Amino acid sequence: MKYVLSFNLNGLPVDTLVKATDTLLDVLREKLNVVSPKRGCDNGDCGACTVLVNGEPVRACLTIGLTVAGKNVQTVEGLQQDGKLHPLQRAFHEHYAAQCGFCTPGMLIAAKALLDKNPKPTREQIVEGISGNLCRCGTYVEVVEAIQAVAAGKYKE
Amino acid sequence: MKDVLYFAPTELTEALKLLAQYGEKATILAGGTDLVPRINYYELKPEVLVYIGNLGLDYIEQSDGKLIIGAATPTAKIAASPLVAEKAAALAEAARLSASPAIRTAGTIGGNLANASPAADLATPLIALGATVVLVSAKGEREVAVEEFFKGPGETVLQPGELIKEVRVPIKKGKSVFLKLGRRKAMTLSVVNVAVYVEMEKGQRCVDARVALGAMAPVPLRCKKAEGVLQGCVLPMSALEGAEFLDKARIEKAAELAIAESSPIDDQRATAWYRRKAGKVLVARALAAAAGVAI
Numbered sequence: 001m002k003y004v005l006s007f008n009l010n011g012l013p014v015d016t017l018v019k020a021t022d023t024l025l026d027v028l029r030e031k032l033n034v035v036s037p038k039r040g041c042d043n044g045d046c047g048a049c050t051v052l053v054n055g056e057p058v059r060a061c062l063t064i065g066l067t068v069a070g071k072n073v074q075t076v077e078g079l080q081q082d083g084k085l086h087p088l089q090r091a092f093h094e095h096y097a098a099q100c101g102f103c104t105p106g107m108l109i110a111a112k113a114l115l116d117k118n119p120k121p122t123r124e125q126i127v128e129g130i131s132g133n134l135c136r137c138g139t140y141v142e143v144v145e146a147i148q149a150v151a152a153g154k155y156k157e
Numbered sequence: 158m159k160d161v162l163y164f165a166p167t168e169l170t171e172a173l174k175l176l177a178q179y180g181e182k183a184t185i186l187a188g189g190t191d192l193v194p195r196i197n198y199y200e201l202k203p204e205v206l207v208y209i210g211n212l213g214l215d216y217i218e219q220s221d222g223k224l225i226i227g228a229a230t231p232t233a234k235i236a237a238s239p240l241v242a243e244k245a246a247a248l249a250e251a252a253r254l255s256a257s258p259a260i261r262t263a264g265t266i267g268g269n270l271a272n273a274s275p276a277a278d279l280a281t282p283l284i285a286l287g288a289t290v291v292l293v294s295a296k297g298e299r300e301v302a303v304e305e306f307f308k309g310p311g312e313t314v315l316q317p318g319e320l321i322k323e324v325r326v327p328i329k330k331g332k333s334v335f336l337k338l339g340r341r342k343a344m345t346l347s348v349v350n351v352a353v354y355v356e357m358e359k360g361q362r363c364v365d366a367r368v369a370l371g372a373m374a375p376v377p378l379r380c381k382k383a384e385g386v387l388q389g390c391v392l393p394m395s396a397l398e399g400a401e402f403l404d405k406a407r408i409e410k411a412a413e414l415a416i417a418e419s420s421p422i423d424d425q426r427a428t429a430w431y432r433r434k435a436g437k438v439l440v441a442r443a444l445a446a447a448a449g450v451a452i
Contacts, residue, residue: 001160020163020206021196042197044190045344050259056233057259062193064186066163067208110258131343132257 007068009034010078018065025049025060028075036076036105040134047133050106050113051075057113076105079112087155088112088146095146099137106133111147120151165208169293172212172320177295179205180317186210187229188263190256191272214267214322217241224326228267228290232279233258235266245326247282247333247352254278254337257344267321270306273313273376276347280307280377282335284369285352288326294319304369307376331356331365334443338435340426347372348427349436355387355447361395363387363403363448368411372426373419373436383415383440392450405445405452412440 002017005027016031025042028034028051037060040046049060052074079086088111091097098104107130114121114129121129126147135143149155166172176183184203186192187210195201214229217238224244226235235241236252255261255269255278269279270290283303290306292299295318303324306313315321333354339345350371358364366387368380390403401407421432445452 001162003163020161021203023193023197043194044260047257047259056262058263059190059259061197062188062190062260062263064163064189064193064206064208066165067186067189067210069165113258128343129258132259 003066005066005069007070008072010074011072020064020066022065023061024051024053024058024063024065024068024073027065028060028073034075034077038102038105040102040106045134046103046106047110047130048103048106050109050133052109052113055113055116057110074109076108079108081157086112087150087157088115091146091149091155092143095142095149097139097142097146099135099139103133103135103137103139107135107143111143111150115147115151121147123148126151159204161203162205163208164206165211167211169212169214169322172207172209173293173295173318175205175207176318176320179207183207183317185271185320187265187268188231190260190264191268191274209267209320219244219328222328224328226266226324226326228321228323229265230267231262232256232264232266232269233261235279236261244328245282245286245333247285247335247354248279248326250335251278251282251337251350251352254335260344266324270303270324271313271315271321273307273309273311274346275310275375275377276350276372277377278337278347278350278371281350281352281369281371282333283324283326284377284379285335285354285367286326286329286333287354287367288324290324291322292319293322298322300325304377304379309375329354329356329365332447332449334447336439336443338439346426349373349421349432349439351436351439351443353440353443353447355444357392357448359397360392360449362391362397363389366411366444366448368415368440368444370415370419370436370440373416373421373432375420378419380415380418380440382418383411386411386414387444387448392448403448403450405450408441408444408448408450408452409437411444412437415440 040048
């Protein structure tokens with residue numbers, strides 16, 4: 001049994017056929033070839049699949065695809081505008097806030113979710129904001145510095 | 158694998174009809190944070206998914222001296238609600254400390270209870286605050302105290318066809334406190350968690366005390382013996398008459414009794430021995446903070 005799933009992905013309407021148990025991560029990666037959300041654990045622990053649904057950060061691996069029907073989903077693919085990287089992307093780049101890069105899409109989305117709600121977070125709030133995102137390379141310090149730099153207005157849109 | 162059916166009703170009556178129709182085959186889906194990993198890892202093979210996120214059960218209201226929280230209200234919303242912070246401090250704190258931002262956005266209060274983890278962070282404050290859950294089915298509605306809702310790990314009094322509609326938290330005069338010990342600060346399950354409620358008459362005599370322990374028994378536990386030794390006690394400097402003094406020794410006695418009522422296990426997060434030691438300290442700290450006693 002397949003169901004039609006329609007939602008907005010990075011501002012564009014998409015339709016796809018899904019099974020009831022397909023997660024949003026399955027839908028994005030396997031059906032739509034949107035591969036910035038990574039399948040780290042499929043268990044909600046690692047945060048590498050974090051995406052925004054109606055502006056709120058969620059785990060794509062814990063979200064049944066059909067539940068996002070009619071909603072707005074945003075991934076790293078939708079961060080850049082007119083070919084220009086998002087301030088967070090530039091800051092991550094310049095602060096070496098990635099080593100292998102597997103956690104980076106989730107980190108970027110978690111950081112965006114934080115800054116959208118709280119543009120001037122304290123260091124503690126930044127740490128809390130990315131507390132659900134694991135980095136096996138240990139780039140946390142650089143990630144926090146990159147987010148701090150964006151919050152300080154060093155990277156304009 | 159057999160095809161799985163999916164329904165996303167937009168009316169409660171419609172949802173209850175589906176739940177009645179499919180009975181035990183129906184799996185209720187809300188935030189999915191506990192359910193979907195089990196599907197991903199083939200521990201659970203659902204036949205019918207009924208998504209309750211479109212039923213309008215996402216609300217926090219004050220009515221009739223109670224805080225009414227819809228079952229599908231996300232933990233993040235509870236953590237951010239000034240109303241919850243003011244009227245049910247322990248619940249707000251438990252919500253704030255649970256999991257991580259992206260889990261709190263999705264995970265719901267109803268799901269946290271229905272999943273019936275012995276370590277469910279929202280269960281202990283709800284027990285300490287004397288909250289109830291409203292269960293609805295096609296046959297009608299019933300209200301069950303949260304402390305009587307759990308039957309064992311993953312088991313509740315919920316019947317096939319039944320759904321948690323909302324949680325009702327009585328708004329009381331006393332002070333509630335929630336403390337949690339995890340393996341680390343964030344994104345962690347409770348090794349032990351404690352919620353207490355203490356009401357002091359004129360700030361000096363304890364007229365109501367409730368103590369709840371999480372991750373210390375097969376179900377979130379209310380510790381009535383511990384509550385009993387606090388009842389009627391007065392602060393040492395008080396002019397009020399009371400059975401006994403509410404001092405450091407009394408609070409430690411209550412903490413000891415609370416732990417005596419518990420039956421923790423060894424698991425990957427901690428040993429039973431450690432849970433007892435740490436749990437006792439946590440109960441004492443929570444009671445001291447709620448009663449205004451220095452320990």
